[in-house]
Amino acid sequence: MVAEAREVGIVVVFYHPDAECIRRANWFAGFGTCVVVDNTEALRTAVDLGLRADVLYLPNGANLGVATAINQGVAQLLERGCSYALIFDQDSEPSAELLTGLPALVERALRARQRVALIGPAYDDARLGGTAPFVRFKFPALERIEPAGTEPIPVDFLISSGSCINLKAWHDIGPMDDALFIDFVDLEWCVRAQVKGYGVFGSPTLHLAHFLGGEPIRVLGRSYPSHSPLRHYYLFRNATALICRGYMPWTWKWTELTKMPVRLVIYGGWLKPRRAHLAMALRGIWDGLTGKMGAFDRG
Structure with a gap:
């Protein structure tokens, strides 16, 4: 058919x-x-x-x-x-x-x-x-x-x-x-x-x-997809925003909440420029909590 x-x-x-x-x-x-x-x-x-x-x-x-x-x-x-x-x-x-x-x-x-x-x-x-x-x-x-x-x-x-x-x-x-x-x-x-x-x-x-993310990095023998600092902003912001939405499954929220600190350590500790990756991830979390959505505002 x-x-x-x-x-x-x-x-x-x-x-x-x-x-x-x-x-x-x-x-x-x-x-x-x-x-x-x-x-x-x-x-x-x-x-x-x-x-x-x-x-x-x-x-x-x-x-x-x-x-x-x-x-x-x-x-x-x-x-x-x-x-x-x-x-x-x-x-x-x-x-x-x-x-x-x-x-x-x-x-x-x-x-x-x-x-x-x-x-x-x-x-x-x-x-x-x-x-x-x-x-x-x-x-x-x-x-x-x-x-x-x-x-x-x-x-x-x-x-x-x-x-x-x-x-x-x-x-x-x-x-x-x-x-x-x-x-x-x-x-x-x-x-x-x-x-x-x-x-x-x-x-x-x-x-x-299909390539899932950028060139992978290896941390403690495991591969993680890497992204630019801007993409990490969107990843952390949208994950945070969706965790705040009632219709999202609690099982997904749990896994995201447990992964978020690990991702912060990996992206802030292994990807260069480290400060930019960490700063954009943290800004994403803040914007997700405060409801600042859409395209990233560099202002």
């Missing part, structure tokens, strides 16, 4: 794209309606970039964040009558099997009368040791589930890149949270979907190569 191409839409978020990003976007257009939302701080045209004429290009001329970009892209797909939205970062390199397989899985679930919000692949990150496990929120620690078998696995969240959203549920669940800007955007949406009674599933048979 394969979803018709006219029902499938693809949203790609650009930020200073290179030639490979353009090539991938042009290739995506062969699988359905492709919307490119460009958060680069300059206004360019599709012709300037070398995008195909059938790629819908939305240049923002500013970095409006991942959440807003996804929302803009999905809005265009809904206007065009799409039923499924595949979401990708600009550097995601999915297979043709994934591009056709994920919408087919969502369609199969809907035909079986399952309330499904999205289905996503297993993620391969060679830098962090191979295929990442799927995750459920449990106490006292996250439950990590190996991607095994042939049937989609109920999980508690998936990263947005590579996931296929059931657009029939979009208006009920609501859009991504613009205020988060970046980081935990996908997790918050998955939680909100489950609060509304929709399921989130990981497909163990479909894989996507």
